[in-house]
Amino acid sequence: MIEKRALMVNLLLAALLVLCSLASLAFGTLTIPLSGLVQTLLGNGSAMHDFVVTELRWPRLLAGGLTGAALALAGCLMQTLARNRLATPGIIGIDNAATAFAVASVVGTGISIAPPAMALTGAAIATALAFGLSGATGTRGYRFIIAGLAIGAISGAITQVMLSSVALDDANAAYPWTVGSLNARTTGSVQALAAGLALGYPLALALNRALVTLQLPEPVTISLGIHPGRVRLAGLVLSILLTGLAVAVAGPIGLVALLAPEMARTLSRPGTVPLTAAALTGAILMVLSDLAGRLMLAPLEIPVGIVTALAGSPYLLWILLRKSPDINQ
Template sequence: MINRRAVALNLVLLLVLAAVSLASLALGSLSIPLPEVIRALRGEGSPVTALVVTELRLPRLLAGWVTGAAFALAGVVMQTLARNRLATPGIIGIDNAATAFAVASVVGTGVSLAPPAMALTGAACATALAFGLAGATGTRGYRFIISGVAIGAVSGAITQVMLSAVPLDAANAAYPWTVGSLNARSPDALRLLAVGLGIGYLLALGLRRPMAILQLPEPVSTALGTRTGQVRLAGLALSVLLTGLAVAVAGPVGLVALIAPELARLASHPGRLPLTASALLGALLMTVSDLAGRLLLSPLEIPVGIITALAGSPYLLWLLLRQSPDINR
């Protein structure tokens, strides 16, 4: 059956994303009229306009789309598995661990793997360690979250040690992976993330019903024939894949994974798992944050990770102080 409310919400989000995307292509230190932007996208218009629109702004717009969607999709899956709003890749340390491994490949620590592969390795190691420290609780309970917070803190400290021990040029090359940035992203990493996001979205759709059943008490889920262990393992693997690839492109912008799923739940029908709405809201938040970072102090640019942190931190504090983190409340 088609949920009309979900379809209407997704269409509205697509229209808003399209409008904000056009604004992102048109606005900046050099403002370009919208008709000129359209002509540049068609391969027409002046060479200067084509350079700014298609070579400078369009790649970072696409990077914002796929990274925001990947972070948000990873967030909604992990929150659903843990039944806790705080259980996002950024909160439990996956972002920081992926960043530390990616930085290690950039600053020349003797590791020859590319940043995407290293980021995936870091994300997988952080998840496995947090899962192991959580013991029998698995992804449930606060022990998993506290373990992840500790892992994230240690990973962040390791990143700072690496940056302080290398020449300034190497540290500058790794800087985007420490704050989150969409400027001059690697085309290869972007293509890899786009493929991974497509595969991950299809896998998430396949896990939608089992993950929804996991919101019921454990005996009920088991009685309905759901293999809870396999579902959680598949969901964790999906979150690791999406987070690692997204960090390899944009660095740690984890608060998108916290905010986008929550906004999607508020706008969706109660009890449904808003995968598509979360992904669209993640892409929208990244696009808006990147545009704000380019305009607020123009011609200076504020990295998108700083903008999302400024916007998301008050919400995180409100969630901790005012609301139950249980996802079903």
């Protein structure tokens, strides 16, 4: 059965995403009027408008929307598995580890593996370490988060060491992976993210019922025929896949994985796991943040990772000061 509130929320978010996407295509150093944008999208625009929309703005819009959706979906999965609002890929160090491995493939450390594969490797290693260091608690409790924070700090330090020990040109090439940027993303990494999201999203939806059941006490979950260990493992694998591919496209994007699921949860019915709403909200946040970064100091561009961090930090403080970190409270 289709839950009416969820359907309405998802439709409204989808419509908002379309509007934000049109704004991203229209506004910038060169503002394209709505009529000109429509003509360009229909293939009848001027050469200048066609170049700006097709070659410059559409690729970064696609990269931003996919990255935001992937990070938000990974964050929603992680928060649900850990039953903790703070358990997101960025907080527990997956972003930093994926960034460190991606940077290592760029700065000439002798590693010739492509950044997407290296980012996935870093995300997997960080999760495995956090899971192992947290002991019997697995993905539950604060030990998992504390272990992830330590791994993230170490990964960040390793990234800075690599950047400070290579030639300036190599460091500049790796810089976007350290702050989060949608500028000049490679087609291959965006295609890999699109494929990963096309695979991960249906799999996440298939886990939805089990994820909702995980919010109940574990004995109740088991009595309903759900295997918590298998569900957590599947959710972790999906989170690793989505986070690693997103970082390979845009670098570490601050707090999208925290903000988007929280906003989606606020709009949705209590007790649900709003995977679709979280993904749509994440895409909206990324598109708007990228647009704001292009417009605020135009023609200078503020990397999208800095914009999301500035916008999301007050909200993170509000969560810490006003709400229990337990996802069920």
